[in-house]
Amino acid sequence: MKLITADFIVTCNNNFEIIANSCLLFDKKIIKIGKKDDFLEKYSNLEIIDSGKNSIILPTFTNPHIHLEYSGNKTTLKYGKFMDWLNSVIKNREELMQKCDENCIRETLNKILKSGVSAIGAVSNYAFDLKPCVDSPIKVTYFNEVIGSKPEMIDALYQDFLGRFGQSSEYNSDNFKASIAIHSPYSAHPILIKKVLEIAKKENLTVSTHLLESQAERNWLDKSEGDFVEFFKNFLNQSKSLTIPIEFIKLFEGVKTLFVHTLYANKDELNEIKKIDGEIITCPISNRLLNSKVLNLDEIKRFNLNLSIATDGLTSNYSLNMFEELRTTLFAYPNRDLHQLAKELLIMATKNGAKALNLNSGELSEDKNSDFMVLNLSDESQKDDLILNLLLHSNEANQVFIDGKRVI
Numbered sequence: 001m002k003l004i005t006a007d008f009i010v011t012c013n014n015n016f017e018i019i020a021n022s023c024l025l026f027d028k029k030i031i032k033i034g035k036k037d038d039f040l041e042k043y044s045n046l047e048i049i050d051s052g053k054n055s056i057i058l059p060t061f062t063n064p065h066i067h068l069e070y071s072g073n074k075t076t077l078k079y080g081k082f083m084d085w086l087n088s089v090i091k092n093r094e095e096l097m098q099k100c101d102e103n104c105i106r107e108t109l110n111k112i113l114k115s116g117v118s119a120i121g122a123v124s125n126y127a128f129d130l131k132p133c134v135d136s137p138i139k140v141t142y143f144n145e146v147i148g149s150k151p152e153m154i155d156a157l158y159q160d161f162l163g164r165f166g167q168s169s170e171y172n173s174d175n176f177k178a179s180i181a182i183h184s185p186y187s188a189h190p191i192l193i194k195k196v197l198e199i200a201k202k203e204n205l206t207v208s209t210h211l212l213e214s215q216a217e218r219n220w221l222d223k224s225e226g227d228f229v230e231f232f233k234n235f236l237n238q239s240k241s242l243t244i245p246i247e248f249i250k251l252f253e254g255v256k257t258l259f260v261h262t263l264y265a266n267k268d269e270l271n272e273i274k275k276i277d278g279e280i281i282t283c284p285i286s287n288r289l290l291n292s293k294v295l296n297l298d299e300i301k302r303f304n305l306n307l308s309i310a311t312d313g314l315t316s317n318y319s320l321n322m323f324e325e326l327r328t329t330l331f332a333y334p335n336r337d338l339h340q341l342a343k344e345l346l347i348m349a350t351k352n353g354a355k356a357l358n359l360n361s362g363e364l365s366e367d368k369n370s371d372f373m374v375l376n377l378s379d380e381s382q383k384d385d386l387i388l389n390l391l392l393h394s395n396e397a398n399q400v401f402i403d404g405k406r407v408i
Helices: 036-042 082-099 102-114 130-135 151-169 190-203 215-223 228-236 245-250 267-275 284-291 297-302 322-330 338-349 351-356 383-393
Strands: 002-010 018-026 030-034 047-049 055-059 061-066 117-124 139-146 176-182 206-211 256-261 279-282 307-309 372-376 399-402
Touching: 002 036, 002 383, 018 036, 018 383, 030 036, 055 383, 061 256, 061 338, 061 351, 082 215, 082 228, 082 284, 102 117, 102 130, 117 130, 117 351, 130 139, 139 151, 139 190, 139 206, 151 176, 151 190, 176 190, 206 245, 215 228, 215 245, 245 267, 267 297, 279 351, 284 322, 297 307, 307 322, 307 338, 307 351, 322 338, 322 383, 338 351, 338 383
Parallel strands: 002 047, 002 055, 061 117, 117 139, 139 176, 176 206, 206 256, 256 279, 279 307
Antiparallel strands: 002 018, 018 030, 055 372, 372 399
């Protein structure tokens, strides 16, 4: 057993307890939070870890939606309008894929780990990121993505998916789980979606899908109008949407589903997501860069939907650092109380993210996995200001533990 001391322990539990001058007793799982002298009196042969000056222990982050395969992008793509961005991705995707090989992805994962992330939901199109994900100490839910709306291509696309899913499933372990992603309602044929979701139901998998990320998508799905008309005519010889949002959502009944973005979802659609026990993932920086819009947090709260936060990929973000994502999001909602929002964002990045990926972590309490990080602030902080200060002044964790093992 190990014992680690801290000036503050931020539990991220239901009561959001912050415990001063305490210790965490742990092995692979958390045993107890208490006082050092009490533990030393009760237990012998403890490995004692001093977390240092101005130390904070808190759960590690979960980043439940990230694309790694295009991590070589910096200034290649266009931002500001969704369709401009999408067209630039299509134009440059071959170049971007060549920019980031396995070593590039490994370096990206190491940076993610240093930023206090112990678990990710990696959405993969080509499986170029498979081996780095398998080799990383980060816990990975590996979402093999399905995309394609041409009816004549359904069988070929399905076989391609089966190959990638089968390949990644060979690596299933306690820390790696092969799963499924459906790209979006506008880009995947309903028949293909149904075929793939049968596997998800059979194997009890969590599925991820983009939904209503842009106004262009909203217009296309509702009326087959708007900016997507020319796109579908030129690339797919398609003049009409294959589904509407509410019917798309219903396809996922009986499958645990993570709906990513939902920027333009209406109340009926959010209610349908609630009815099928769906969850929401928001990517605020990506949403700002591609749509100049962020999610209505109050609307999601009214439906009592589990809401987690993610970075998306480097095609639509300048960083995969969760501290940066949380810090930027603080400034995206100027009408919300600053301290309360800081707490909500931390819960979204820890407890809610872990729930999204079915992990026994995200909070510091007995029998949870020992997935936690240590931060050391440069100066002392008052308890009331602690959460805001750690979000404002942290970029990397000083120590990261996964299943009780120190990895940073």
